[in-house]
Amino acid sequence: MSAEIRRITQTSFMFLLFLIHLQVSAQHYSEIKTNIPLDSIRLSDPYILADKTSKMYYMTGTGGKLWKSKDLKLWEGPFTIVETDPNSWMGKRPMIWAAEIHQYKGKYYYFATFTNRDVIIDTVKGNKIERRASHILVSDAPDGPYKPMEDETYLPADKPTLDGTFWVDRDDKPYMIYCYEWLQNWNGTVEKIQLKPDLSGSIGEGELLFKSSESPWSKERTEDGEIKPNKVTDGPFLFETQTGKLGMLWTSWVFGDYVQGVAYSESGTLDGPWIQEKEPITPPNFGHGMMFKTFEGKLLMALHSHRVGPNGNYIRIPNLLEVDDREDKIYVYLKN
Incomplete structure (x- = not known):
């Protein structure tokens, strides 16, 4: 040539x-779409940050994308905001579940569940368990980009963990609260682990807060027809009522329905003991909730509705419900 x-x-x-x-x-x-109504968005595990600096609402969730809104009614997105390291344990294209954005000490932190489907860490009862863990990324702005920090892992590599969230306890130390997935232990748990002051890694080991089997409202049926507590723990979120009562939203199943419950800490700290409410606080097929205050001061719960579509896939739509937290327990106002 x-x-x-x-x-x-x-x-x-x-x-x-x-x-x-x-x-x-x-x-x-x-x-990137504009002027999209909330009920036209398909999104699991919605989490909304009301950012006072920008006067903007930022919504993320499963899938790792971001939506923006000034009024909670019309949204713009989805934007790509995550930059993971392809050479890390996450691999080149990790699945991203249940993402949350938390503002802390002048920075924005992205708590999410990452799954590397190319790595199998265990096989239990014939099920291959993929490498999955809660992890934290950081950014100087709410809309990213969010990038890895110092520690490559926050939680043990041989345990599947998910749905990490953030809380600063009464000892003024930051913590990640997460679920140890039922796929390995067959009795899902909610646990805590202390974080470094800048959230760039974890300190020590995880500690048990409660087990799925302690729930009086979640139910499943065994192969022999016995009814027992469901094994799934999902979507923890910490809050305090106006009276200072520490509570936790979390989600499981009542037979075939995805449902949200709540537990309250008797000590007012993460150490509990955690007392489970007897009944769920949302209707069937609403769950994985969190709460935030609007710029006007109204307390809202963001969660997704959950139904099976004609092709058998789940259809999940973000919803907003008003919440009253003036007493020691929260009360959710359901839509008519």
Whole structure:
């Protein structure tokens, strides 16, 4: 091949790459939608940060994308905000579940569950368990980009953990509260682990807060027809009522229905003991909730509704419910 032909071929190849880049950029740009009503968004595990600095609501959840809104009614997105390290335990394209954004000491922290489907850590009762763990990324802005910090792992590599959330306890120390997934222990738990002051890693080992089997409201039926507490723990979220009562939202199942319950700490700290409410606080097929205050001071719960679509896939839609927290227990106002 002559030098002239080689130069033309290289030029043509570079031009082709440029066209592909333009096409990909245009596709990425076209994915951003505006003026989207909340009930038109399909999103599991919604988490909403009301950012006072920008006067903007930021919503994320499973899938790792971000939506923005000024009024909670019309939304813009989805934006890509996460930059993981392909050489880390997460792999090149980790699944992202139950993402949350927390503002703490001048920075924004992205708590999420990452799954590397190419790595199997255990096999229990015939089920292969993928490498999955709660992890934290950091950014200087609420809309990212969120990047890894100092520690490669926060929780043991041989245990599947998920749905990590954030709480600063009365000892003024930061903690991650997370679920140890039932797939390995067959009795899911909610646990805590202390974090470094800048949240860049964890300190010590996880400590048990409560087990799924302690719930009086979650239920499942065994193969022989026996009814027992459901084994799933999902979506913890910590809050304090106006009276200072420490509570925790968490979700499980009542047979085939995804339902949210609540527990309260007798000591007012993460150490509990945690007393489970006897009944769920949401209707069937509403769950994985969190609470936030609007810029006008109204307390709302964000959670997703959950139903099976015609093709058998779950359809999950973000919902907002008003909450009263003036007493030692919260009360949720259900939609008519």
